[in-house]
Amino acid sequence: EAQVTQNPRYLITVTGKKLTVTCSQNMNHEYMSWYRQDPGLGLRQIYYSMNVEVTDKGDVPEGYKVSRKEKRNFPLILESPSPNQTSLYFCASSLWFSGGVYNEQFFGPGTRLTVL
């Protein structure tokens, strides 16, 4: 089944304790992206990657890191989490933009993170 998977689905942690949220897709997509969803703000892009070893900042990158060593995986790293990073996080993937027609972004099921 074609899908985007995220782990863990739920995580409660404390301020300053490094954590990684994994994201994996089995659709051979070049493009991957991380979003956070907060009440009243919709989804905001954190980082994106156009292909292996190519990553760039989205709208809200502060406090986050990413890496793209393999095409299928795009982990999100919080080196020193803070309470304002408590949120619902989504990973998404799609084919490379081919011009003219939108390549649908497929979203993972989400990771709910609480930082105490």
Place this chain on the structure above:
Amino acid sequence: GQQLNQSPQSMFIQEGEDVSMNCTSSSIFNTWLWYKQDPGEGPVLLIALYKAGELTSNGRLTAQFGITRKDSFLNISASIPSDVGIYFCAGLALNFGNEKLTFGTGTRLTIIP
């Protein structure tokens, strides 16, 4: 980063009623999208619109790409219980290499029994 103004924020309706929601932006988008998020799930694409004035249907859902390219509308006819969820509009600005979606703030739809 930019955000889209989506309204209403929430709707409480009875089964069988029609639903309308809209999204406005201060900038122009090349593509407008409508997503639905079920509880505990990620957003799923409902409709994609590519041209100003375009009207597209997907079953009981109809969406329109505004003439000014700064707004979009979604209508749901004869609502059913499985329509419950959060609906997001999204605009796509095609910066080469980044298919950057700008999401609206969402409309939460609740159906009253």
